[in-house]
Amino acid sequence: MGELSVNHLLGIKYLNQKDIQLIFETADHFKEVINRSIKKVPTLRDITIANIFFENSTRTKLSFELAEKRLSADVINFSAAQSSVKKGETLIDTVNNILSMKVDMVVMRHPNPGAGIFLSKHVNAAIVNAGDGAHEHPTQALLDSYSIKEELGEVAGKNVVIVGDILHSRVALSNIFALKLQGANVKVCGPKTLIPKHIGSLGVGVETNLKDALEWCDVANMLRVQNERMDISYFPTTREYTQQYGVDKKLLDSLEKKIVIMHPGPINRGVEITSDVADSDQSVILNQVENGVAIRMAVIYLLASKIK
Numbered sequence: 001m002g003e004l005s006v007n008h009l010l011g012i013k014y015l016n017q018k019d020i021q022l023i024f025e026t027a028d029h030f031k032e033v034i035n036r037s038i039k040k041v042p043t044l045r046d047i048t049i050a051n052i053f054f055e056n057s058t059r060t061k062l063s064f065e066l067a068e069k070r071l072s073a074d075v076i077n078f079s080a081a082q083s084s085v086k087k088g089e090t091l092i093d094t095v096n097n098i099l100s101m102k103v104d105m106v107v108m109r110h111p112n113p114g115a116g117i118f119l120s121k122h123v124n125a126a127i128v129n130a131g132d133g134a135h136e137h138p139t140q141a142l143l144d145s146y147s148i149k150e151e152l153g154e155v156a157g158k159n160v161v162i163v164g165d166i167l168h169s170r171v172a173l174s175n176i177f178a179l180k181l182q183g184a185n186v187k188v189c190g191p192k193t194l195i196p197k198h199i200g201s202l203g204v205g206v207e208t209n210l211k212d213a214l215e216w217c218d219v220a221n222m223l224r225v226q227n228e229r230m231d232i233s234y235f236p237t238t239r240e241y242t243q244q245y246g247v248d249k250k251l252l253d254s255l256e257k258k259i260v261i262m263h264p265g266p267i268n269r270g271v272e273i274t275s276d277v278a279d280s281d282q283s284v285i286l287n288q289v290e291n292g293v294a295i296r297m298a299v300i301y302l303l304a305s306k307i308k
């Protein structure tokens with residue numbers, strides 16, 4: 001088995017095509033493991049991992065914790081809301097205190113873009129970025145591409161549209177890097193106010209008409225409007241947003257081909273997609289969540305093998 005070109009997973013931007021292939025091959029093995037009656041392997045018995053979350057999370061936090069436990073690593077969990085961060089402790093002090101308890105790897109979600117990169121330069125542990133502000137969410141993009149590959153056989157040559165709030169989305173940026181690296185054709189679609197001005201420089205097309213975007217694509221990755229990152233109004237009302245950029249069953253059924261519907265979660269049912277789309281046979285949303293555990297096991301395993 002090969003090894004990753006990086007010692008940390010800070011963003012898809014720092015990976016190459018071979019890294020992604022290796023992560024997928026390793027995830028194939030772990031997906032088989034987590035579907036056995038005994039879902040656990042003893043591989044990382046000598047590794048301790050701290051999950052430190054400065055922002056809310058359901059899927060990513062649970063998925064990392066489960067991935068670590070399936071690999072038999074020792075796991076500690078830190079949530080900023082119940083910690084001494086509230087008393088003014090800095091990020092470096094917080095993490096160095098955790099590391100002095102003999103921790104080998106830190107999985108971190110943080111509201112500031114670049115927080116993982118900063119940490120990797122100041123502490124002695126492997127860092128995994130579990131989402132840094134509106135910057136990157138690398139394991140989400142890996143599990144998204146892995147799910148496309150599983151559904152359509154390959155990622156290369158497939159047409160993927162990312163719909164919604166591109167401006168505030170770390171999922172969009174990481175997906176663009178991952179999909180382009182694997183040879184997919186990528187478009188973004190949403191209100192002009194929610195699409196970064198220079199996004200074309202990343203090699204993606206821009207479409208403001210949702211129906212045209214859906215007719216073009218094989219896969220639509222529907223994003224949530226990130227109200228928590230907005231300090232001004234980017235569209236008139238949620239109702240108007242949904243009328244122009246929401247996918248319902250009628251729209252889905254009107255398309256000439258059957259497309260795959262993805263969503264990183266959490267879903268706002270009735271805003272970006274209706275319940276009958278989220279729960280339809282074209283939706284792979286729960287497959288994405290299942291694949292997330294295998295992908296995170298692969299990432300942790302491959303990074304841990306560089307520590308030893």
Ligand code: CP
Pocket residue numbers: 056057058059060061131137140264265266
């Ligand atoms: N997809 C995702 O990052 O979800 P959570 O915010 O619940 O972790």
